[in-house]
Amino acid sequence: MKKFGERIPQGLFFIVALSALSVLALITVFIFIEGVPLIAKVGFFNFVFGMKWAPSLGQYGIFPMIVGTVFVTLGAIILGVPVALCCSIFLAEFAPKKLSNLVRPAIQLLAGIPSVVYGFWGLIFIVPAIRNYLGGPGLSVLAGSIILAIMILPTVISISEVSLLALPPLLKEGAFALGATHWQTIRTVLIPSAKSGILASIILGIGRAVGETMAVIMVLGNAVALPKSILDPARTLTTNIGIEMGYASGEHQQALFATGIVLLVIIMILNAAAQYAVRRK
Amino acid sequence: MRINPRKTQLMARIVIWSAAIIVLVILFSIIIYILSKGIPHITWQFLTQIPSDMGRSGGISSAIVGTLAVTLVAIVVATPFGVGTAFYLTEYTRESVITKIVRFSAESLAGIPSIVYGLFGFIFFVIYLKLGWSILSGGLTLAVMILPTIIRTSEEAIRTVPPMYREVSFSLGGTKWQTMIKILIPSALPGIATGIILGIGRCVAETAAVILTAGSALQMPTSLFSPARTMAVHFYILASEGISLEKAFATAALLIILILLINIGANMLVSRFVAKGH
Amino acid sequence: MKKSIFKYPKFLRVSIVLYLIISLLSLTLLSGCSRNKNSVIIAGSTSVQPFAEVLAEEYMILHPGIEIDVQGGGSTAGILATQSGTCDIGMSSRSLQGDETSLWSFEIARDGLAIVVNPANPVNNLTLEDVRDIYSGKITNWSVLNGKKSEIHVFTREDGSGTRSSFESLVMGNTEIMARAMVENSNGAIRQLVADDPYSIGFISLGLVDKTVKAVELDGVIPTREHVIDGSYNLSRPFLFLCLKEPTGPVKDFIDFTLSDKGKQILNDQGLITVGVNP
Numbered sequence: 001m002k003k004f005g006e007r008i009p010q011g012l013f014f015i016v017a018l019s020a021l022s023v024l025a026l027i028t029v030f031i032f033i034e035g036v037p038l039i040a041k042v043g044f045f046n047f048v049f050g051m052k053w054a055p056s057l058g059q060y061g062i063f064p065m066i067v068g069t070v071f072v073t074l075g076a077i078i079l080g081v082p083v084a085l086c087c088s089i090f091l092a093e094f095a096p097k098k099l100s101n102l103v104r105p106a107i108q109l110l111a112g113i114p115s116v117v118y119g120f121w122g123l124i125f126i127v128p129a130i131r132n133y134l135g136g137p138g139l140s141v142l143a144g145s146i147i148l149a150i151m152i153l154p155t156v157i158s159i160s161e162v163s164l165l166a167l168p169p170l171l172k173e174g175a176f177a178l179g180a181t182h183w184q185t186i187r188t189v190l191i192p193s194a195k196s197g198i199l200a201s202i203i204l205g206i207g208r209a210v211g212e213t214m215a216v217i218m219v220l221g222n223a224v225a226l227p228k229s230i231l232d233p234a235r236t237l238t239t240n241i242g243i244e245m246g247y248a249s250g251e252h253q254q255a256l257f258a259t260g261i262v263l264l265v266i267i268m269i270l271n272a273a274a275q276y277a278v279r280r281k
Numbered sequence: 282m283r284i285n286p287r288k289t290q291l292m293a294r295i296v297i298w299s300a301a302i303i304v305l306v307i308l309f310s311i312i313i314y315i316l317s318k319g320i321p322h323i324t325w326q327f328l329t330q331i332p333s334d335m336g337r338s339g340g341i342s343s344a345i346v347g348t349l350a351v352t353l354v355a356i357v358v359a360t361p362f363g364v365g366t367a368f369y370l371t372e373y374t375r376e377s378v379i380t381k382i383v384r385f386s387a388e389s390l391a392g393i394p395s396i397v398y399g400l401f402g403f404i405f406f407v408i409y410l411k412l413g414w415s416i417l418s419g420g421l422t423l424a425v426m427i428l429p430t431i432i433r434t435s436e437e438a439i440r441t442v443p444p445m446y447r448e449v450s451f452s453l454g455g456t457k458w459q460t461m462i463k464i465l466i467p468s469a470l471p472g473i474a475t476g477i478i479l480g481i482g483r484c485v486a487e488t489a490a491v492i493l494t495a496g497s498a499l500q501m502p503t504s505l506f507s508p509a510r511t512m513a514v515h516f517y518i519l520a521s522e523g524i525s526l527e528k529a530f531a532t533a534a535l536l537i538i539l540i541l542l543i544n545i546g547a548n549m550l551v552s553r554f555v556a557k558g559h
Numbered sequence: 560m561k562k563s564i565f566k567y568p569k570f571l572r573v574s575i576v577l578y579l580i581i582s583l584l585s586l587t588l589l590s591g592c593s594r595n596k597n598s599v600i601i602a603g604s605t606s607v608q609p610f611a612e613v614l615a616e617e618y619m620i621l622h623p624g625i626e627i628d629v630q631g632g633g634s635t636a637g638i639l640a641t642q643s644g645t646c647d648i649g650m651s652s653r654s655l656q657g658d659e660t661s662l663w664s665f666e667i668a669r670d671g672l673a674i675v676v677n678p679a680n681p682v683n684n685l686t687l688e689d690v691r692d693i694y695s696g697k698i699t700n701w702s703v704l705n706g707k708k709s710e711i712h713v714f715t716r717e718d719g720s721g722t723r724s725s726f727e728s729l730v731m732g733n734t735e736i737m738a739r740a741m742v743e744n745s746n747g748a749i750r751q752l753v754a755d756d757p758y759s760i761g762f763i764s765l766g767l768v769d770k771t772v773k774a775v776e777l778d779g780v781i782p783t784r785e786h787v788i789d790g791s792y793n794l795s796r797p798f799l800f801l802c803l804k805e806p807t808g809p810v811k812d813f814i815d816f817t818l819s820d821k822g823k824q825i826l827n828d829q830g831l832i833t834v835g836v837n838p
Binding site: 009012013014016017019020021023024027028034082083087089091095103105106107108109110112113115116117118119120121123150157180182183186187207210211212213214218238241242245246253256257260264267271272275 | 286287289290293294296297298299300301303304305307308309311312314315361362363365366368369370372373383385386387388389390392393394395396397398399400401403404405425428429432457458461482485486487488489493513516517520521529533536537540541543544545548
Binding site for chain 2: 598600602608609612613616626627628629630631632643644645646743745746747748750751754771
């Protein structure tokens with residue numbers, strides 16, 4: 001009798017799990033079914049390395065968008081990660097408890113702000129500043145990088161801080177006992193020990209930067225041309241989908257799904273890298 | 282010649298404090314700028330009237346309702362499926378290649394850009410299932426979007442319940458089901474709740490996936506099948522088209538306040554349970 | 560530890576009850592198992608959108624039971640949505656092409672297309688060829704046109720925009736808009752960006768031009784409503800309402816309202832050009 005009573009919840013959970021997982025599988029399958037035929041038709045190299053995106057002419061080269069994504073993300077990492085790391089060290093090692101208890105929730109709040117708000121803020125402050133002091137239309141790769149750098153700060157800061165705090169106190173005490181200064185300890189002992197967590201946070205930050213759409217649409221200019229400098233307008237893989245999604249049909253729509261496949265692959269690679277980094281500890 | 286370690290320590294302190302100050306300055310300049318420009322315009326009319334004249338006048342009551350409705354649908358749909366799946370994966374299956382694949386897939390799907398979910402939702406819910414631009418389309422799309430996150434955090438929470446709890450329950454004669462209800466769910470609740478609240482936060486902030494599934498109609502939605510605007514979408518339209526800077530700031534300020542409340546609620550929930558239990 | 564575990568089942572019961580209440584609340588929102596029969600969904604051109612909004616507001620005051628929802632997306636998006644049945648009325652700011660012509664279409668007004676620059680820009684008039692050369696990338700600096708020495712920041716609309724299509728057929732002809740042109744997805748966005756950037760140029764609906772931007776003279780003709788009517792300013796395009804099949808019910812009623820004298824008066828007052836009403 002007891003066994004039967006156990007079967008029901010097990011069956012129920014199985015159905016629930018199956019439905020949920022099949023919906024998630026549906027999305028993946030859907031994207032692939034729509035996108036793969038187009039990649040096959042246009043040719044993998046023509047699609048990924050093609051220089052011209054002109055759907056009305058039947059041309060679907062996404063290389064300018066890949067370059068856009070790479071430039072903008074790279075810029076975000078270069079600008080954001082050092083600042084974020086310093087800030088996480090600050091919170092873990094230097095800040096008085098009262099200050100860190102105030103700052104931590106504030107950073108959490110930053111993480112929750114809708115990306116369109118960041119985009120708007122960038123439109124008001126960053127874009128005119130770039131236009132007036134550096135040249136170009138202001139809507140540029142640089143503007144996108146700055147905004148994304150700010151947006152990934154919370155992610156990198158909080159996870160790096162957690163990694164630093166999770167280190168056994170013995171490490172620090174041992175270093176002090178050997179006569180090291182605080183900074184020497186941090187530089188030679190703590191950071192290397194927290195390396196995997198810090199790396200994971202950076203990779204997660206990259207993931208967020210790659211996936212961002214709305215803030216980037218507002219400040220990037222969205223020109224289809226290949227950006228040749230950081231002051232040039234550009235398009236990323238995500239903004240390309242965002243702009244054209246509403247009116248794409250037929251082949252054009254399939255091309256957008258194909259772009260989605262490329263994004264999926266990028267995220268999977270990033271995820272695998274993050275898991276590898278964490279496991280190496 | 283080696284630099285005096287005390288000097289490097291000083292330099293390091295300066296750099297690190299500067300970085301922290303930069304972050305704080307940016308943080309506060311964004312939040313305070315928007316709150317200061319927006320809060321003065323949050324009046325009772327703003328909260329209760331629907332927008333008119335493309336949003337130039339009136340309020341945002343329909344957007345507030347839209348946000349709540351879409352988020353509600355997403356949570357109501359995603360939570361049982363997400364938590365249930367997490368339970369099934371941890372309790373009823375053995376650790377195997379399949380579970381590893383499932384976990385990796387859930388991780389990857391959680392990281393997919395929301396625009397891809399939007400594209401999927403637009404084609405699948407709005408057009409293929411003929412749900413049109415509606416709260417239902419938007420909510421279901423968001424549900425699918427937050428499902429991986431809920432599965433992941435719930436699974437994590439359940440797995441970290443010490444095996445001892447289960448063993449004690451079994452040794453006392455409890456069935457798997459009883460163990461689950463009386464022991465596992467309560468212990469894992471903070472983690473599960475965190476995942477749900479993360480999901481809520483994501484729903485409120487989401488724009489790209491919502492604008493093409495729930496639509497951007499200004500009217501107050503009358504049913505799950507009505508199109509609706511969320512506050513984030515409303516803000517985006519007001520801001521990018523320059524319709525009304527005042528209303529844009531006010532909407533943004535309201536959004537920030539809402540997210541602040543959600544964060545505070547989450548922290549309170551977690552600290553309450555952590556303090557109570559183990 | 561024993562004490563804390565035994566406290567939880569109560570909370571669990573509470574949370575289950577909470578969940579049921581929330582689900583019930585959501586289900587009560589499901590008032591109407593199919594789409595509200597008294598709702599009309601209008602989608603498409605961002606140029607037509609503000610005017611459709613005004614018409615809808617007026618109409619809903621006169622007919623309180625009907626719900627009209629208007630949203631943008633662009634002309635092509637609106638046409639596609641009409642064809643797939645996702646919306647009841649599609650809005651387009653360009654004429655129909657190819658198999659789109661099988662849709663029922665109603666021209667509700669005409670609208671001029673204005674080329675706009677920043678008010679601080681000393682350039683006041685351009686020839687059609689100038690505009691074409693700017694947009695194709697042949698002319699890249701304002702100094703060539705007696706403006707300040709600076710690179711021209713070119714703004715265009717997204718591919719699916721009716722405004723862009725009209726611009727391409729009226730101004731560009733067979734020349735392509737350059738890949739470096741920056742793309743924005745609404746009239747409002749272009750207006751806002753041109754208003755901010757002293758070296759920019761863009762095109763928007765004439766009915767949406769306001770003090771924040773300057774509409775340039777084309778071949779010596781000032782872009783005004785009157786000049787569009789008398790034909791001297793020849794950049795104009797039709798505003799269309801589209802339906803998949805012959806309109807009935809509230810859809811028909813709303814379209815009739817739009818085409819009625821009252822509707823035309825509203826559109827005229829907003830700056831559009833309608834047939835049969837004195838300017």
